[in-house]
Amino acid sequence: MIEIVNLHASVDGQPILKGINLRIDAGEVHAIMGPNGSGKSTLSNVIAGREDYEITQGDILFQGESILERAPEERAHLGLFLSFQYPVEIPGVTVSNFIKTALNESKKARGEEPLDASTMLKKMREKMDLLEMDKGFLSRSLNEGFSGGEKKRNEIFQMAMLEPKLAILDETDSGLDIDALRIVANGVNALRSPENSFMIITHYQRLLDHIIPDHVHVLFQGKIVKSGDKNLALELEERGYDWIKKEQA
Amino acid sequence: MWRKLFAVSEQDQILNEVTSSEYKYGFFTEIESDKIPPGLNEDIVRLISAKKNEPEWMTKWRLDAYRVWVAMAEPEWANVHYKKPDFQSISYYSAPVKRQINSLDELDPELLKTFEKLGISLNEQKRLSGVAMDIVVDSVSVATTFKKTLAEKGIIFCSMSEAIQEHPELIKKYLGTVVPQTDNFYAALNSAVFTDGSFCYIPKGVRCPMELSTYFRINESGTGQFERTLVVADAGSFVSYLEGCTAPQRDENQLxxxxxxxVAMDDAEIKYxxxxxxxxxxxxxxxxxxxxVTxxxxxxxxxxxxxTQVETGSAVTWKYPSCILKGDNSVGxxxxxxxxxxxxxxxxxxxxxxLGKNTKSTIVSKGIxxxxSHNSYRGLVRMGPRAANARNFSQxxxxxxxxxxxxxxxxxIEVKHPTARMEHEATTSKIGEDQIFYCQQRGLGMEEAIALIVNGYCKDVLNQLPMEFAVEAQKLLAISLEGSVG
Structure with a gap:
């Protein structure tokens, strides 16, 4: 699905990613863990195509093709989704209008017919039920006045609507209470299939109790320093990151 | 780190795209027109009045205005900078030669083409939208539709020239009562030389069954357009009035x-x-x-x-649509x-x-x-000594x-009654890189993202517009702000 090859990226001349190698195949769930400042959010932003980062070396292949020259919206059209750590507010734009626009723009780019209003609404209702969301949600301004949990749930709702091939969840668990965490995890699990993949960025083990990863990687100082299965996450939860830092010192 | 603003080069690129957008209505229609030589003096005022076969009282009204205007100085307090027009080089009257239209088929074909380019085919309008339009092209109203339907309800909707001939009692009673000839420099000028405009009267208790609409368009080069519009809603009546304006593209500035x-009488409502x-x-x-404009x-x-106004055009705009809340419980x-x-x-x-008790006003202004460019909001809220319990909310x-x-x-803000209350909220924001990137990540292009964000920002105002106008306004916002759209 995605292959990251020796990726180096910097901001304002300051290197953040220093040679990332990662391959996620279709149907797999990978967790990326690591202490603050290790480059986790940078990695997700670089994959999504944010302009602030300079790629100094390496490549990102999405379904076998380099996407480094692609605009963020083109990457989205290819089936890449990023659930933001801090979703932005867009006053006056309703959730339903935003999702409708987003979904139809992607369809247009792929040469597909836009969804008619009733099909769209039906699909929205279906996904909202899955995420146990209130119907009134659709007519609210996007993320405006949303609680932390509502914002994250809205991200997963959009993911469910857009049905991406690869979804990157950037600290989706932060700010969620136990119930919201379970609902979000259920939403993600319902979307898991042999055709699509997930990259889950998190500090904590608790989300991984609900979404069982196939692989766990530890990112430290811009590099993946350790990889393993779900047990690695448990070990990190128990021992913290200090032993990794010491190993690297 | 992801909060860093655009790199300079990209900002330039976006600005370039935005600023390279061309005016979509910049065409000029060749229509034979009757135009008087440039310049302004009492004789010209008399000539305009004579060309329009106006009664004596109207000629005198214009001359009074002219004499006031001559003694006035052009105002300079607004936050705008421009080369003042030379009022002696403007032609104050320009009328298409063919007139006396009984049906749309008799309209100058060139003019019809103009309307088509503007996207306001009259036939279309007639058939689909139920909008009655009084069209002002270079100062003279050439076609009024739906007059008959309106007449059945006793509604008068016609050009100002016609109203002066046919309904002098109403014009004498109301013209200049809200904006007197002496009001300000441009209002005085308009009072002296106005060539046409629209007049609308809704009788007592009548709810006007359709949106009344006027399209203004400046066509002739070097002409000023001075319309005069008067809407009188008698007691308990309701009317919704739409005004749309375009002008062809020219090098010189047009005035x-x-x-x-x-005029909204007791219990009446006017939506403009x-x-x-x-x-x-x-x-x-x-x-x-x-x-x-006054x-x-x-x-x-x-x-x-x-x-309700959506203003995307003009090189220099100076305009403050106002409400005098004279009656108790009135709303602006x-x-x-x-x-x-x-x-x-x-x-x-x-x-x-x-002025009155329990009066309420709401102001929602969205500048982009x-x-x-420079965009200023200038607003006055005055609560007089008798305005008990007056309320204002401004945003x-x-x-x-x-x-x-x-x-x-x-x-x-001037408040002269202790029970009056007002709230003022103001915000300034920039379209954030964060917002644009968020939209892009969900599959929207840069321009779609900007259009979406801007429309969201203006939603409170766009929601006030009648449906077909709201759609047009959204398109205009897109045209005004996005380089390559359309």
């Missing part, structure tokens, strides 16, 4: 100085909506319309006047979106004059500045695109 007067896209000048700031309404007891509203791009300058806002938001434009807010 537009209109006066709009609204404007979508204005006069030629704003090109990307270098050359040409464009000077739009110096709009004011008076509310009697329990009456309501609501102004002002909803405005003003977009400036390139080198446009806008100084616009409203005045809410609370791009390119090198003035500014949105900046790029770093070469300016947004300014000048609120004036």
């Amino acid at each position: 537009h100085a209109a006066v709009v007067e609204l 909506s404007t979508v204005q896209n006069w030629f704003p000048g090109d990307a270098e700031g050359k040409g464009g319309v000077f739009n110096f 709009k004011r309404g008076i509310c009697e007891r329990n009456a309501k006047i609501s102004w 509203e002002f909803y405005s979106v003003a977009v400036t791009n390139h080198y446009q300058q806008a100084d616009t806002g409203t005045k809410m004059i609370h 500045s791009a390119g090198h 003035c938001d500014s949105l900046l695109m790029g770093d070469r434009c300016g947004a300014h807010t000048f609120p004036y």
Whole structure:
């Protein structure tokens, strides 16, 4: 699905990613863990195509093709989704209008017919039920006045609507209470299939109790320093990151 | 680190795209027209009046206005800078030669083409939208539709010239009562030389069954357009009035100085909506319309006047649609979106004059500045000594695109009654890189993202517009702000 090859990226001349190698195949769930400042959010932003980062070396292949020259919206059209750590507010734009626009723009780019209003609404209702969301949600301004949990749930709702091939969840668990965490995890699990993949960025083990990863990687100082299965996450939860830092010192 | 603003090169690129958008209505129609030589003096005023076969009292009214105007100085307090028009080089009257139209088929085919280019095919309008339109092209109204349907309800909707001939008693009674000839420099000029405009009277208790609409368009080169609009809603009546404006693209500046007067009697309601896209000048700031307009309404007891405007055009705009809340319990509203791009300058806002008890007013102003433009909100809320329990809510938001434009807010507040209350909220924001990236990540292109964010920002105002106008306004916002759209 995605292959990251020796990726180096910097901001304002300051290197953040220093040679990332990662391959996620279709149907797999990978967790990326690591202490603050290790480059986790940078990695997700670089994959999504944010302009602030300079790629100094390496490549990102999405379904076998380099996407480094692609605009963020083109990457989205290819089936890449990023659930933001801090979703932005867009006053006056309703959730339903935003999702409708987003979904139809992607369809247009792929040469597909836009969804008619009733099909769209039906699909929205279906996904909202899955995420146990209130119907009134659709007519609210996007993320405006949303609680932390509502914002994250809205991200997963959009993911469910857009049905991406690869979804990157950037600290989706932060700010969620136990119930919201379970609902979000259920939403993600319902979307898991042999055709699509997930990259889950998190500090904590608790989300991984609900979404069982196939692989766990530890990112430290811009590099993946350790990889393993779900047990690695448990070990990190128990021992913290200090032993990794010491190993690297 | 992801909060860093755009790299300089990208910002330039976006600005370039935004500022390279061309005026979509810049065409000129060859129509034979009857135009008098440039210049202004008492003889010209008499000539205009004579050309229009006006009665003696009207000629005198104009001359009174002219004499006041001659003694006045052009105002300079607005936050706009421009080369003052040479009032002696303007031709004050230009009428298409063919007139006396009984049906649309008799219209000058060139004119019909103009309407088509504007996207307001009359036939279409007639058939689909149920909008009656009084069209002003270069000062003379050439076609009024739906007159018959309206007449059955006793509604009068006609050109101002016709009203002066056919309904002198109403004109004598109301003309100049809300905006007197002496009101200000441009209102005095308009009173002296206005060539046409629209008149509308809704009888007692009648709810006007359709939106009344006027399209203004400046066609002749070197002419000023001075329309005069008067809407009288008698007790308990309701009318929704739409005004749309375009002008062809020219190098020289064209002057537009209109006066709009609204009279809402007891329990009456007038909703007045404007979508204005006069030629704003090109990307270098050359040409464009000077739009110096006086709009004011008076509310009697329990009456309501609501102004909604979407202003995307004109090189220089000077405009403050206002409400005089004379009657107790009367309500005034002002909803405005003003977009400036390139080198446009806008100084616009409203005045809410609370005289009666329990009067209420709401002001929602959304300014959007791009390119090198300057956008000012100027608003006055005055609560007089008898305005017990008067209420005002004002919200003035500014949105900046790029770093070469300016947004300014000048609120004036005068409260003379201890129980009066007012709230004022103001915000200034920039379209954030975060917002754009978020939209892009969900599959929207840069321009779709900007259009979506801007439309969301203006939603409170766009929601006030009648449906077909709201759609047009959204398109205009897109055209005004996005380089490659359309």
